[in-house]
Amino acid sequence: MLSAEKNKILTQVSAGTPMGDYLRRYWHPIAGASEFDKTPIKAVRLMGEDLTLYKDLNGTYGLVDRHCAHRRADMSYGFVEQTGIRCNYHGWRYDESGACIEQPYEDTAHPNTRLKERCSIKAYPVKEVAGLLWTYMGPQPIPEMPIWEPFTWENGFREVVLSDVPCNWFQCQENSCDPVHFEWMHDNWSMRLKGKSGPYAAKHLAVKFEEFDYGFLYKRIREGASEQDPYWTTGRVCLWPNGFYLGSHFEWRVPIDDENTLSVAWFFMRVPKGREPYVQKSVPTWFSPIQDQTGRWISSHVMNQDFIAWVGQGRIADRTKESLAASDRGIAMIRKRLFDDIEAMQRGEDVKGTIRSANMASCVELPYYEKNILREGIKLEEYKNYPLMVGRLSAFRHLAGQPPEIRAAFVDAFGLHGTPYEQEARVTG
Ligand code: FES
Numbered sequence: 001m002l003s004a005e006k007n008k009i010l011t012q013v014s015a016g017t018p019m020g021d022y023l024r025r026y027w028h029p030i031a032g033a034s035e036f037d038k039t040p041i042k043a044v045r046l047m048g049e050d051l052t053l054y055k056d057l058n059g060t061y062g063l064v065d066r067h068c069a070h071r072r073a074d075m076s077y078g079f080v081e082q083t084g085i086r087c088n089y090h091g092w093r094y095d096e097s098g099a100c101i102e103q104p105y106e107d108t109a110h111p112n113t114r115l116k117e118r119c120s121i122k123a124y125p126v127k128e129v130a131g132l133l134w135t136y137m138g139p140q141p142i143p144e145m146p147i148w149e150p151f152t153w154e155n156g157f158r159e160v161v162l163s164d165v166p167c168n169w170f171q172c173q174e175n176s177c178d179p180v181h182f183e184w185m186h187d188n189w190s191m192r193l194k195g196k197s198g199p200y201a202a203k204h205l206a207v208k209f210e211e212f213d214y215g216f217l218y219k220r221i222r223e224g225a226s227e228q229d230p231y232w233t234t235g236r237v238c239l240w241p242n243g244f245y246l247g248s249h250f251e252w253r254v255p256i257d258d259e260n261t262l263s264v265a266w267f268f269m270r271v272p273k274g275r276e277p278y279v280q281k282s283v284p285t286w287f288s289p290i291q292d293q294t295g296r297w298i299s300s301h302v303m304n305q306d307f308i309a310w311v312g313q314g315r316i317a318d319r320t321k322e323s324l325a326a327s328d329r330g331i332a333m334i335r336k337r338l339f340d341d342i343e344a345m346q347r348g349e350d351v352k353g354t355i356r357s358a359n360m361a362s363c364v365e366l367p368y369y370e371k372n373i374l375r376e377g378i379k380l381e382e383y384k385n386y387p388l389m390v391g392r393l394s395a396f397r398h399l400a401g402q403p404p405e406i407r408a409a410f411v412d413a414f415g416l417h418g419t420p421y422e423q424e425a426r427v428t429g
């Protein structure tokens, strides 16, 4: 149980709040780069700020204020030029640094005015890495953006899936350090949703949590497993400060504002040996709906089940009313680290996991126990030995609504035509 004051610190994300300032010390994924192939401008809201994300005709990305410095028109209805974005109201043009670089009437009729110099707008840097667009909204000096090792893997089919989740970011992130929910929310509930009544999945017998540079590891022993089990020896990564890493995919919970979160998920599946080299021209991005036609949350896919837990806790979970148990030790640890690290930030120190060396940031490894499959690949026949991986061949099980053309591209890349995996997808996809 937390005080109302501490709950506010964890959940308020606007600039000037402790957590708002803290989260601004990290790079965050905010969109899929391929979204900009069709529509070069997107309205985005991040940490309570209304912004415009665009790709100009030179291919440069910009993240600037939603409103024009002239008379405040909505820049997300502007249009891109060779360089920069132009407001659709009177044609003022801005570049990715937010500088006003053209004022058509003033430039023509009053060419000596220096008005432009006073008309820059807010702008944040944007980087494209692994098919995702990333931004940093904090103070200088800008830290290096960690290139997580999976972003460097080759011969992979990657995809980006975005969902709007109507609740605060931190209850989503607490789920990244919560091993026991797997047994109930995913294993047992999925079994019951399929109309079966049992048997229930192996129970958790022990959990433990360890901190490392880039987050926390959670480890578990379930019935039938030993202390040699990789779930106990290696564990899973709760990625600091708002991510989750599970070997072949990442999830981030990016605050839109205090009551909304952008779920960003990045998936990697290495094509089987014999299908290489595989070069994916563009990483597809798709939006996963979270509600069905009746307004109920979708429960058929793993991450959708998580979303139901998150939104079920309310727009902002009321931690003054919770009852933490031994299974929640990891959650208590990440809260404590956040409070301590906010204090460190306020003393002027770098926040947890900050990287200041470009060399170090260029490939940052994270623990995962079956990395070789993803780094080096296996034959299609070998997938049956890897229960978590083989499921991915048959259907995309993480989020509802994968567009059929992305499934088709996956089947092509993996050479699944005429195999049982293709068949099963048609039935359950
Ligand atoms: S409001 Fe944007 S150019 Fe006038």
Ligand SMILES: [Fe+2]
Residues within 6 Å of the ligand: 175, 181, 182, 185, 186, 302, 306
């Ligand atoms: Fe989950």
